[in-house]
Amino acid sequence: MTESVGIHVEGVHFGYPGRPVLRGVDMTVRPGELTALIGLNGCGKSTLLRLAAGLLRPDAGRVLLGADDLARLSRRATARRVALLHQSAPAVPGMTVRHLVRQGRYAARGPLGMLREGDDPVVERALRDVGVEQWADRDVDALSGGERQRVRLAMALAQDTRVLLLDEPTTYLDLHHQLDVLQTVVRLREERGLTVVMVLHDLAHAARFAERIVALREGRVVADGTPKQVVTPGLLAEVLKVAGRVGEDPEGGWPVCYPDHPIAALEYENQIH
Numbered sequence: 052m053t054e055s056v057g058i059h060v061e062g063v064h065f066g067y068p069g070r071p072v073l074r075g076v077d078m079t080v081r082p083g084e085l086t087a088l089i090g091l092n093g094c095g096k097s098t099l100l101r102l103a104a105g106l107l108r109p110d111a112g113r114v115l116l117g118a119d120d121l122a123r124l125s126r127r128a129t130a131r132r133v134a135l136l137h138q139s140a141p142a143v144p145g146m147t148v149r150h151l152v153r154q155g156r157y158a159a160r161g162p163l164g165m166l167r168e169g170d171d172p173v174v175e176r177a178l179r180d181v182g183v184e185q186w187a188d189r190d191v192d193a194l195s196g197g198e199r200q201r202v203r204l205a206m207a208l209a210q211d212t213r214v215l216l217l218d219e220p221t222t223y224l225d226l227h228h229q230l231d232v233l234q235t236v237v238r239l240r241e242e243r244g245l246t247v248v249m250v251l252h253d254l255a256h257a258a259r260f261a262e263r264i265v266a267l268r269e270g271r272v273v274a275d276g277t278p279k280q281v282v283t284p285g286l287l288a289e290v291l292k293v294a295g296r297v298g299e300d301p302e303g304g305w306p307v308c309y310p311d312h313p314i315a316a317l318e319y320e321n322q323i324h
C-alpha cells in the first residue's frame with residue numbers, strides 16, 4: 052500500500068468578492084483518517100473542500116497535503132494528489148459512463164493518454180468499486196440522479212489519489228445506496244489507506260461512519276474530535292440549531308441524535324406564548 056497523506060489547513064482565510072467565508076480555519080486530517088465536515092448551509096464547508104483540492108487559493112494561511120504546500124503545486128500535480136467529488140456537476144450530453152469515469156485519468160495520463168483506446172485497469176476498478184460497471188456503455192444523461200451520483204464518485208476514484216474529498220456524496224441517493232456508498236468509502240479507506248474528508252448533512256451518518264467530526268460555524272471550526280466527543284446536545288443547539296437529545300447506539304456504540312425542534316422555531320414559539 053502506498054503511504055497515506057495527511058491534510059493540514061493552517062490559519063486559512065477566504066472570501067468571495069464582498070463575502071468573507073472562512074475566518075481563520077485550522078484543521079489537521081491525519082493520514083488515512085475518515086473525517087466528516089458538518090455545519091449549517093452556507094457556513095463554508097464546500098469552500099473549505101475546494102481550497103483543500105487546490106481549486107481556490109486562500110487569501111491568508113496555507114493548505115498542505117503531506118509536506119506539499121498546494122500553493123507551490125501545479126493544477127496537474129495537485130490533481131494527482133487529491134480528488135474532489137463536487138456537490139453538483141454540469142450535465143454531459145452524449146457521454147457514456149466509462150467515458151466520463153475515464154476523465155478522472157486526465158491528471159495521471161495527460162491529454163494524449165486520454166485519447167488512447169482500450170481499457171484502463173484503474174477506470175475498470177473504479178467502476179467496480181461503486182458497482183456501476185453494468186452501466187459502463189450507457190449514456191450518463193440517461194441515468195437517474197442517484198445513478199449519476201455514483202458514477203461521479205467512480206470518476207473521483209479513477210483519479211487514484213491518496214486524498215479523497217467528497218462534498219455530500221449521498222445526495223440524490225435512497226437510504227440503501229447512501230449506506231452502500233458510505234460503506235464503500237470506509238472499505239476503500241481501509242484497503243487503500245485513503246485519507247477522506249466528506250461533507251455530510253446527516254449527523255447520524257457522520258457519527259456512525261466517520262472517525263472524526265469537524266464542525267464549522269460561520270467560517271470557523273467550533274468542534275473537532277471523535278463522534279463521541281463532538282456529538283452533544285450543545286453541538287446540536289449551537290452548530291446545527293436544533294434542540295435534541297443524544298443517546299448511544301446499543302450495538303455500535305456511536306452517538307445517536309434525537310432532534311426535536313429547530314431552535315428558531317422554539318424561540319418563535321416562546322415569543323408568541
Ligand SMILES: Nc1ncnc2c1ncn2[C@@H]1O[C@H](COP(=O)(O)OP(=O)(O)OP(=O)(O)O)[C@@H](O)[C@H]1O
Binds near residue numbers: 067070090094098
Ligand atoms: N462562487 C461563489 N461566489 C460567491 N459566493 C459564493 C460562491 N460559492 C459560495 N458562496 C457563498 O459562500 C458561502 C459559503 O458557501 P459554501 O458553498 O462553502 O457553504 P456550505 O457550507 O458548503 O453550504 P451548503 O451546506 O449549503 O452546501 C455562502 O454564503 C455562499 O453563498
